[in-house]
Amino acid sequence: MTILHETAEKIKNMEIRGAGRIARAAALALKDEAKSIDTDSLDEFNAKMKAAYKLLYQTRPTAVSLPNALRIVMRYKASTVAEARSQIIANADAFVTGSENAVKRIGEIGARRIKDDFTIMTHCNSSAAAQIIQTAFKSKKNISVIATETRPRMQGYVTVDVMQKAGIPTTLILDSAVRYFMKKVDAVVVGADAITVNGNLINKVGTSQLALAAHEARVPFIVAAETYKFSPRTLLGELVEIEERDPSEVLSPEMQKKWPNLKIANPAFDITPHSYIDLICTEIGAIPPEMAYWVITEKLGWEIEEADENIM
Ligand code: RUB
Structure with a gap:
């Protein structure tokens, strides 16, 4: 099972729970998916990332931290797969660090x-x-x-x-x-x-x-x-x-x-x-x-x- 599917499963069965943890795990699952999609076609990459987004989005409906995290990670504009991949990785890392710092500040x-x-x-x-x-x-x-x-x-x-x-x-x-x-x-x-x-x-x-x-x-x-x-x-x-x-x-x-x-x-x-x-x-x-x-x-x-x- 890929990290993406494993994370989706764990969010669904509440092994990963709590709005902040769910959001960080989903961001990292998107990052892992971006790293592991093996293609040179940007269209194929985008389609696979969109499918990953949807899979995670549908796991639990209430915590808005989940769709918010997914949207933040998926905000990329790229003309090559390499560019898209590195933007997603950077977005996910920034989200996770920002989220951990936010909890400390709170x-x-x-x-x-x-x-x-x-x-x-x-x-x-x-x-x-x-x-x-x-x-x-x-x-x-x-x-x-x-x-x-x-x-x-x-x-x-x-x-x-x-x-x-x-x-x-x-x-x-x-x-x-x-x-x-x-x-x-x-x-x-x-x-x-x-x-x-x-x-x-x-x-x-x-x-x-x-x-x-x-x-x-x-x-x-x-x-x-x-x-x-x-x-x-x-x-x-x-x-x-x-x-x-x-x-x-x-x-x-x-x-x-x-x-x-x-x-x-x-x-x-x-x-x-x-x-x-x-x-x-x-x-x-x-x-x-x-x-x-x-x-x-x-x-x-x-x-x-x-x-x-x-x-x-
Ligand atoms: C958890 C719950 C928590 C919020 C905030 O519900 O209601 O109060 O998610 O948690 P569940 P945090 O166990 O059903 O996910 O501050 O950790 O984001």
Whole structure:
């Protein structure tokens, strides 16, 4: 199996997961494909690269970091295969380095909002959110974490593992215990799969529940998001597709047989309205959600026509 197919498979089955990791793995898969296509025909090279783009694009529908990374890597103009190849390699390397630096910067920017003695609640596993927590801890702030399990895939265990290895006091809770614990929380910090033009957040299902409980308890709700998580398609009023995953993640096939008429719904993500979000920490600064339009148009340079062309 080629690296391209292996990466597509791993993204699909969630061996590679989390919006940032998915984006970096996809960029590197395109780079590897560009290196391994053996032809002198630019048309053939372009066609094969387009097929690789499509294969990766279709793996998971929600994290906008994936199509954004693919488009960035595929922005090449060349008259020979060698030129095209080297532009794709350079684009992929620049994307991966930029993405890793963005996460570090988000850590520094976000950690300023975390004060000594804070208890931070987080959901699922986000490298950007974890970076904020770890950076605050490394700067000698006495903090602790409350991490949700994040059923059904238990990404909370990954968060717990990261926090335990870093020596950060952590409590693991049931997803349904979020409101019960909110009164003990000083800030909620979560990651992002996508941010819409009006500043709404799409992240792991259950995130909106944390936001609602935080809003009710007047606890600041902070999102950690690289700018490539902002969705240009939403400029056109396009909705972000919410991935519906296999029912067997919720109920075993044996139990499903017991209740043949039972319907099971398993959306992987949900939408948090911008009015529940206090701050989005990006690598270019901490902004209110209302500035998402500015990020997409001014900072990322997307125009409505270009966003339109990229709808597949
Ligand atoms: C992961 C998830 C994460 C975001 C951000 O969902 O919702 O919060 O992807 O992660 P899944 P990061 O496990 O279904 O991919 O900050 O690492 O990009």
